[in-house]
Amino acid sequence: MTNLIKTEWLKIKKYPAFWWIMGITALSYPGINYMFLKIYENILGDKGQAAQLAKLLIGNPFSFPEAWHTVAFFSSIFVFIPAVVVIMLVTNEYSYKTYRQNIIDGWSRNQFMTAKLIDVLLISLMITILYIIIALVVGFANTNNALADKWALSYYTGLFFLQTIAQLSIAFLIGFLVRRAFIALGIFIFYFFILENVLVEWARAKANDIGRFLPIEISDRLVPRPHFMVRINKEAYDRALQAVNIHILYAIVLTTIIWLICFQINRKRDL
Amino acid sequence: MNSVLSLSNITKFYGSIQALKEVSFDVPQGSVFGILGPNGSGKTTLLSIILDVLKANKGNFLWFGQPGSPEQRKKIGSLLETPNFYHYLSAISNLKITQSISHRGTEVAIDEVLKKVRLYERRKSKFSSYSLGMKQRLAIAAALLGDPKVLVLDEPTNGLDPVGIAEIRELIIELKNSGHTIIMASHLLDEVEKVCTHVAILKTGTLLTTGDVEEVLMDEDVVELSAADLNALATILKQLNPNVTVDSKLNTAQIIFPKGDARLDEINSFCFKNGITLNHLILKKKRLEARFFELTNN
Numbered sequence: 001m002t003n004l005i006k007t008e009w010l011k012i013k014k015y016p017a018f019w020w021i022m023g024i025t026a027l028s029y030p031g032i033n034y035m036f037l038k039i040y041e042n043i044l045g046d047k048g049q050a051a052q053l054a055k056l057l058i059g060n061p062f063s064f065p066e067a068w069h070t071v072a073f074f075s076s077i078f079v080f081i082p083a084v085v086v087i088m089l090v091t092n093e094y095s096y097k098t099y100r101q102n103i104i105d106g107w108s109r110n111q112f113m114t115a116k117l118i119d120v121l122l123i124s125l126m127i128t129i130l131y132i133i134i135a136l137v138v139g140f141a142n143t144n145n146a147l148a149d150k151w152a153l154s155y156y157t158g159l160f161f162l163q164t165i166a167q168l169s170i171a172f173l174i175g176f177l178v179r180r181a182f183i184a185l186g187i188f189i190f191y192f193f194i195l196e197n198v199l200v201e202w203a204r205a206k207a208n209d210i211g212r213f214l215p216i217e218i219s220d221r222l223v224p225r226p227h228f229m230v231r232i233n234k235e236a237y238d239r240a241l242q243a244v245n246i247h248i249l250y251a252i253v254l255t256t257i258i259w260l261i262c263f264q265i266n267r268k269r270d271l
Numbered sequence: 272m273n274s275v276l277s278l279s280n281i282t283k284f285y286g287s288i289q290a291l292k293e294v295s296f297d298v299p300q301g302s303v304f305g306i307l308g309p310n311g312s313g314k315t316t317l318l319s320i321i322l323d324v325l326k327a328n329k330g331n332f333l334w335f336g337q338p339g340s341p342e343q344r345k346k347i348g349s350l351l352e353t354p355n356f357y358h359y360l361s362a363i364s365n366l367k368i369t370q371s372i373s374h375r376g377t378e379v380a381i382d383e384v385l386k387k388v389r390l391y392e393r394r395k396s397k398f399s400s401y402s403l404g405m406k407q408r409l410a411i412a413a414a415l416l417g418d419p420k421v422l423v424l425d426e427p428t429n430g431l432d433p434v435g436i437a438e439i440r441e442l443i444i445e446l447k448n449s450g451h452t453i454i455m456a457s458h459l460l461d462e463v464e465k466v467c468t469h470v471a472i473l474k475t476g477t478l479l480t481t482g483d484v485e486e487v488l489m490d491e492d493v494v495e496l497s498a499a500d501l502n503a504l505a506t507i508l509k510q511l512n513p514n515v516t517v518d519s520k521l522n523t524a525q526i527i528f529p530k531g532d533a534r535l536d537e538i539n540s541f542c543f544k545n546g547i548t549l550n551h552l553i554l555k556k557k558r559l560e561a562r563f564f565e566l567t568n569n
Binding site: 007 | 342357372373374
């Protein structure tokens with residue numbers, strides 16, 4: 001196992017595209033949180049009665065403990081940036097034919113796939129650490145109430161980590177099957193931003209919300225929209241929160257299936 | 272002699288196309304084993320199967336009497352089809368990956384193999400900046416890393432200039448002399464003829480012949496002779512053996528005998544008795560090229 005990690009690290013550590021994209025991620029995650037924080041402040045900073053009433057009702061989503069949830073939600077929108085890295089790391093192996101070479105040099109096919117799983121886990125871990133740092137900074141900067149329970153919602157760290165693994169695994173599967181970087185990226189981005197959203201909204205209106213079982217949506221529901229975004233519809237918000245537990249199970253099952261498919265195809269196919 | 276590699280009934284289909292048809296042969300230890308064949312004859316497919324990059328549909332192969340495994344591949348230095356490296360990494364970084372996976376060689380060994388293939392000066396340049404010949408030399412360096420006792424080289428001189436080709440030939444002879452076994456696919460017959468001890472010849476997936484290079488090449492005795500009057504010589508020779516050809520350009524006549532039947536002293540005295548003095552008489556080994564065309568053209 002350490003050999004696999006060491007070898008993957010040798011591939012990544014001098015890969016400029018990897019560090020560029022991770023750098024962009026490190027800027028975009030705090031960026032989107034800061035942007036929404038400013039929007040919130042602009043709207044509710046109004047001294048008007050309505051704004052003050054709203055503030056009283058929903059609290060400050062950027063203060064502890066709600067900051068854990070809010071930051072997780074906004075950060076997760078940008079998971080497509082590390083997904084680019086994941087797709088590059090797998091398609092590179094095919095375009096450079098280094099996948100063959102790794103096998104020829106003495107890895108088993110399963111070792112190769114395990115090494116790629118490690119890549120996805122490492123990138124998810126890096127992203128989650130970034131999320132924790134942002135959540136702490138945002139939380140401490142916006143919490144005035146000394147009595148607030150800072151850690152009450154810190155379990156969003158686990159949800160965010162699982163969500164990242166689940167969604168990056170889907171990106172990996174597409175890269176692994178398609179083998180061509182730009183086609184895989186195109187498919188992932190189109191599906192992630194457009195196709196699945198359309199299907200989910202359609203299903204919500206017409207088909208008993210069956211869209212919750214679509215691959216990205218399964219893990220999207222691990223981190224529901226923050227309270228202030230669902231127009232203070234308490235009932236819908238509570239329903240979303242209740243569904244989180246079952247979606248943990250769905251996400252784990254789906255991710256396991258994805259990796260079983262990858263291992264299985266990899267064992268059979270010619271390189 | 273022990274077999275390093277033995278193949279039995281290896282068969283491979285690409286869809287409906289049969290790339291290999293029940294190919295079987297043994298590679299003796301310490302040999303330089305050339306796999307020959309025209310383009311598309313299945314050479315690379317065969318090497319890919321023994322390196323577990325492709326799966327055979329039928330048949331099996333044994334390395335040192337054992338079924339192929341990752342542990343065995345670690346001990347074999349291989350170059351398959353094209354140099355496969357991470358484009359954004361330098362020669363050194365790429366070889367560190369080879370080393371990390373195969374456990375062959377050390378940091379010092381990396382410098383040594385790079386010197387051996389004359390890439391040391393450019394060791395820190397990215398692979399993507401290399402010429403075709405340099406890429407090929409890096410692939411050879413990777414195969415040589417840690418001095419494996421068995422090497423599988425697919426078209427090792429691809430993309431190399433004449434000096435590079437000569438260097439690789441020297442290297443192969445040097446490796447053979449130090450007890451290495453080399454399995455090499457090539458369509459450059461001249462190259463194979465100069466270095467190989469054994470050959471296997473493939474045509475559209477069928478093994479035509481295999482064995483010791485001398486045996487495969489010397490299936491007939493070709494006697495080349497010459498005299499002042501070539502026409503008179505040819506007329507006389509026809510009494511001895513009807514199988515005479517005259518090459519007026521080279522000013523020689525050739526007689527072909529079944530293997531081992533040519534007696535140069537008898538031919539000489541026969542000609543002399545018939546009033547012809549020879550100025551050239553030699554038993555020629557058939558060139559591999561000629562043999563190859565014979566085998567693959569029918």
